Amino acid sequence: MAQTNQILRIYQLTNGYAYNSDSFFLVDFAKQWLKAKHTILDLGSGSGVVGLLCARHFGSAVSLLDINPLNAFLSNLNAQTNHIQAQIFHQDFLTSHATLSAIPTPKALQNAQSTHATQITQNPQTLQNPLITNTSNPFSTYPFDAFLTLHKSHKFDFIISNPPFYRTESVQSQNHLLAQSKNANSMPPEKWIPRTKRFLKPRGGIIFCYRPHDLESILSLLQEHKFNCETIRVVYPLLSREASLVLLFARLDSRTPLRILPPLITHNSSIQTDFSDEVKFIYATYRTHSIKVHSEDIVLPEALDIF
Numbered sequence: 001m002a003q004t005n006q007i008l009r010i011y012q013l014t015n016g017y018a019y020n021s022d023s024f025f026l027v028d029f030a031k032q033w034l035k036a037k038h039t040i041l042d043l044g045s046g047s048g049v050v051g052l053l054c055a056r057h058f059g060s061a062v063s064l065l066d067i068n069p070l071n072a073f074l075s076n077l078n079a080q081t082n083h084i085q086a087q088i089f090h091q092d093f094l095t096s097h098a099t100l101s102a103i104p105t106p107k108a109l110q111n112a113q114s115t116h117a118t119q120i121t122q123n124p125q126t127l128q129n130p131l132i133t134n135t136s137n138p139f140s141t142y143p144f145d146a147f148l149t150l151h152k153s154h155k156f157d158f159i160i161s162n163p164p165f166y167r168t169e170s171v172q173s174q175n176h177l178l179a180q181s182k183n184a185n186s187m188p189p190e191k192w193i194p195r196t197k198r199f200l201k202p203r204g205g206i207i208f209c210y211r212p213h214d215l216e217s218i219l220s221l222l223q224e225h226k227f228n229c230e231t232i233r234v235v236y237p238l239l240s241r242e243a244s245l246v247l248l249f250a251r252l253d254s255r256t257p258l259r260i261l262p263p264l265i266t267h268n269s270s271i272q273t274d275f276s277d278e279v280k281f282i283y284a285t286y287r288t289h290s291i292k293v294h295s296e297d298i299v300l301p302e303a304l305d306i307f
Contacts, residue, residue, distance in 0.1 A: 007287045008056060009081055011074050012047040014292040019049040021279075022209055022245060025264060026162055027053045028282045029233055029247040030207045033158060034058040041065060041199065043093060043161040044187055048075035048086070050162060053286050055084045063087040063156070067187075070295055094191050155201045161208040163187050189218060194225045197252065205230075205251040212243040228254035233261040238270065 012018055027050055034040065036059030042051030045064035048071075055062040064075045064086055072090035079086040164187055189210070196206055206227065210218050212234065222229050227250040235245035244266075268274045275283070 006056070006082075007289050008049070008052060008078075009289045009291060010047050010049050010052075010078050011081070011291045011293050012049075013070060013074070014294050016070070016295065017046060018290070018292075019047060019288075021266065022162055023050050023053075024282050024286050025235055025245065026050060026160065026207070026209050026247060027057070027286055029209075029249075030054060030158075030160055031058060032231075033205065033207065033249065034060050036060065038157040039063070039155075041156045041159045043159050043192070043196070044163050045075055046071050046162075048078045048088075049288065050160060051075075051086065052078060052082060052084055053288075054160065055086065056082070057286065061085075063089065065089040065091055065093060067092045069300055070298055073298060073300055074293070093187065094195060155204070156199055157201055157204055159196050159200060159204070159206045159208075161192075161206070163189070163192065163208060163210070189214075189221055193221055193227070197225065200252060203252055203254065205249060207247075207249050209245050209247050212246050215246050218246075218248070222248075222250045227252055228256060229258055230254060230256045231259045231261065233264060235264045235266065237266050239265050 010019070034054055038058075039061045040051065040054055041063045042048065042054070043065055045051055045066045048064045051062040051064045052075075054060050062084070064072075064079070065088075066072050066075065067090075069090050072088055075086070076088045079088065193206070200206075219229055229248055229250045231249040233247040234243045235247065236242070237244050243263075247264075264278060265276050266279050268276055
């Protein structure tokens with residue numbers, strides 16, 4: 001049973017993208033589909049907050065994937081700190097090159113130690129948990145694509161993502177970490193949306209958020225690649241303001257009619273702390289504690305030290 005009453009402690013970069021209300025709204029939106037039996041991939045996971053909240057609150061089996069080695073390292077640290085079993089992949093999702101870290105169960109760790117941490121590339125059938133490659137250094141080279149080809153049962157029920165969605169002209173940051181996490185060119189929807197089909201089970205779904213200005217093109221893109229958008233919820237900062245975020249759920253090969261849920265209004269007034277009752281409830285439910293770290297203070301395992 002998922003432990004939902006504990007605060008999730010999240011290490012994240014001081015000089016990188018910090019999780020915000022979008023992450024909490026996305027998790028709360030996803031709760032109507034995610035169950036304990038489901039496997040999910042948090043795509044572009046950053047510090048891992050979305051996937052780890054899903055694991056904590058819904059009991060889903062979670063994998064976290066990010067292109068940045070610092071984020072992969074912190075995702076691994078956050079999973080361990082919060083005692084959540086997770087698979088952490090360091091990869092550009094749009095390519096086939098990856099490194100994999102796994103948070104093993106105690107039994108799997110014991111099995112791996114008894115076999116002298118046999119490398120997965122030598123004989124992936126010899127370990128009960130094929131994710132364990134080296135118990136002293138959890139990061140080791142292993143292709144994400146090949147992992148899912150060998151272990152077809154590890155295709156995902158759902159892929160969840162808070163992707164970078166700002167246009168180039170609106171992101172002029174000289175900070176590489178920020179630009180990579182916010183600029184849509186880092187993970188264009190016309191590339192990542194069709195690629196998700198390869199890693200989803202039949203009738204699998206994607207749960208994500210995006211800019212309202214791009215909704216028309218996103219819906220067209222989903223339809224082009226055989227996704228049916230089943231549910232939309234629009235987020236507004238105030239009832240009198242324009243929308244600030246759109247939450248979407250789309251499923252492969254579905255004919256379910258589109259549902260547009262009641263809007264999520266985040267504030268009662270222009271006062272920053274005057275949250276609506278629903279937002280107060282969301283924040284009280286998905287409790288986190290942010291711990292900021294400087295990127296220069298992180299010493300990466302050799303396999304991840306590629307930048």
